[in-house]
Amino acid sequence: MSRRRRGDAVDGVLVVDKPAGQTSNGVLQQVRHKLNAARGGHTGSLDPLATGVLPLCFGEATKFAQQVLEADKTYLTRARLGVRTTTSDADGEPVQERPVPEGLSRADVEAVLERFRGEQKQTPSMYSALKYQGRPLYAYAREGRTVPREARPIHIRELSLIEHEGEDLVLRVRCTKGTYIRTLVDDIGEALGCGAHVAELRREAAGPFTLGEAVTPAELEELSRDELRQRLVPADRLLSALSMITLDGVQAVSISNGQAVTIAASSAESSVESGLLRLYEGERFLGLGELNQGVVRPRRLMRTEN
Incomplete structure (x- = not known):
């Protein structure tokens, strides 16, 4: 029998101002414990000597952490x-x-x-x-x-x-x-x-994350679990450098089931012809897709509620 993961299904990104003298993984585990998050990861290590922007991903957001690893x-x-x-x-x-x-x-x-x-x-x-x-x-x-x-x-x-x-x-x-x-x-x-x-x-x-939105070491100590969860930003912020496309209800169901969909040439933002895209149904973020010759294929999708 598989062992159940401890913690809550916390989804989102917390931008932390990493203090000097701590490892990135140490900060991650500290924050994960305070959030009581079942799953977490960071978007690339900072040296212990370093301080500053450390985006931490939790739950579904961990699927898209690679985009910040690749970013400037x-x-x-x-x-x-x-x-x-x-x-x-x-x-x-x-x-x-x-x-x-x-x-x-x-x-x-x-x-x-x-x-x-x-x-x-x-x-x-x-x-x-x-x-x-x-x-x-x-x-x-x-x-x-x-x-x-x-x-x-x-x-x-x-x-x-x-x-x-x-x-x-x-x-x-x-x-x-x-x-x-x-x-x-x-x-x-x-x-x-x-x-x-x-x-x-x-x-x-x-990537898109700056010191202006980072939680300071003092705030990590002072904020309650609920207050810290309120500082989480949505997973799609990780993909903000990518263009987006909005799918209709039928297309959204197909994508969510792992199927490719055909879109109109004008559907993608900025008339993107190929490459990775953020996928939405209305304002609901579906995940990451790839467009090629008018066909969008799912790459990484958000969990769907049963």
């Missing part, structure tokens, strides 16, 4: 020049110290930053959660081992110098998925000739 992220980071560390952040041990070039100007820094804007390839840090032969890279790193890693394509859409004071650079970075800010800062430090590591890291946005 925005970070504000303080880079400390002159010291490289084992992990490329302040949690690691110093491995190399060099003086910051005398008279390093804002113009000098901007000239280096320009090299890192746009499309490029980045080799993941050994202290990342990417896997090699079934084990995360950080497990090898903790054993003092280095394993092969392939450089991956990334796109740095924004790299702004917010502040330059002494040995610190404050940078804002908007980037595609898979970008490691620690690695970026380490590479910038090498290009400046003195090395660098991440002293502070704050995620300001992940």
Whole structure:
């Protein structure tokens, strides 16, 4: 006999301002316990050192978490020049110290930053959660081992110098998925000739979610279960970057039964001809579909009530 999952059928997304010093999974379990949610997951880990936007998905929303994993992220980071560390952040041990070039100007820094804007390839840090032969890279790193890693394509859409004071650079970075800010800062430090590591890291946005809507650590402690549940946002916010289509009652039933439906050419928002879409019947969110040559096929659907 299967074991019944403990907890309530809580559905939605809670955007949390993750505190420093906690793992993303630790925050997830804390919130899941407070919500008494049967099922939950996050949309990509933040390092323990990092703070900021951490969207947590519960219940049916977990089906669509991949969309935020694939989305752009925005970070504000303080880079400390002159010291490289084992992990490329302040949690690691110093491995190399060099003086910051005398008279390093804002113009000098901007000239280096320009090299890192746009499309490029980045080799993941050994202290990342990417896997090699079934084990995360950080497990090898903790054993003092280095394993092969392939450089991956990334796109740095924004790299702004917010502040330059002494040995610190404050940078804002908007980037595609898979970008490691620690690695970026380490590479910038090498290009400046003195090395660098991440002293502070704050995620300001992940896909459609921003700090402005995030529940703070203090609120997590103070809010009751019901109050916290009221802060949940609907699952379709995870797909807000996608166009939408509204189906009629017959089409909605067919889609809900896993069948493809044919739609009129003008039915999709912005006359989208192909690709992933949000599916609705009236205002009711049905799930994720894929349009191709006038035919919509279901991909991930919301649970239907019996």
